[in-house]
Amino acid sequence: MTDAHAELAELATALRPALLRLTRVIRAQRADMSITLTKLSALATLYQRGPMSAGELAAQERVQPPSMTKVIAGLEASGYVYRETDPADRRQSILAVTQAGADLLEEERRSRDAWLTGHLGVLTPAERNAIAAAIPALAKLADS
Amino acid sequence: MTDAHAELAELATALRPALLRLTRVIRAQRADMSITLTKLSALATLYQRGPMSAGELAAQERVQPPSMTKVIAGLEASGYVYRETDPADRRQSILAVTQAGADLLEEERRSRDAWLTGHLGVLTPAERNAIAAAIPALAKLADS
DNA sequence: TATTGTTATACTCTATAACTATA
């Protein structure tokens, strides 16, 4: 007789190290690049989803507000994002990506030596399809 | 005409935030547990793969040796691993999981409220299958 | 009072460089 919980625990046990190690590898590969993975991710989200407040961006990225404050400060200092006080609620600022930020994202996307893009090319089409098919479920897990 | 590189870049762009956010959520959920995700992962690897040296464990976990030194020190202090000097090469120690370490892993696996296990249960069977199918490809990426 | 964001502080994770012990 099948134990459903044991099966889920098995899946969790297999998934956890795969996520952790791959994230480590991706971070390490970025060590000598212009911005870190954390900053790149926040910048990409802001670009894709459009201008938003610091709190909204923190929620999107699944970090606490003080963590996002530091990430934004770095992106702002580098000239990749700017902010304007929301006239409707002066506690908030609306963040947006600058042209330099958009250029950086485009460069990252296009770059032939971007590690993850290059290594995805080493996988078989079936393996890439398997990853593509799993992304919505992984995103749903992060949301739940 | 299809640009293969652009497609890979798209996949990378979708995968990266999913990995990063899910890893953040999993780490955050462990905040009040007995050991951190990094230590749990190293302990689980040592248990599954069997006794090995510190250098081997670092390579398995995709971290540099000094990082693993600290992880091992914590696990040893907690009584979850022990080491014995390799008689054939006295520079190395062979690490192994103690009974307390094995008990902890069993407890983690069994625990009904382990976050990841619980939340995998919320996914549909098709979503879980998609994740299970992607794990080997994710592991291959981390290896490549 | 409640909400948004920041500052202050601290801990975990991880790396590189330099060193020690052994081979």
Added chain:
DNA sequence: TATAGTTATAGAGTATAACAATA
């Protein structure tokens, strides 16, 4: 000399608690 591991040091990432400004 070369290798395995540790120590020293530093930076990134992240959190909680306390605070300030605004609603």
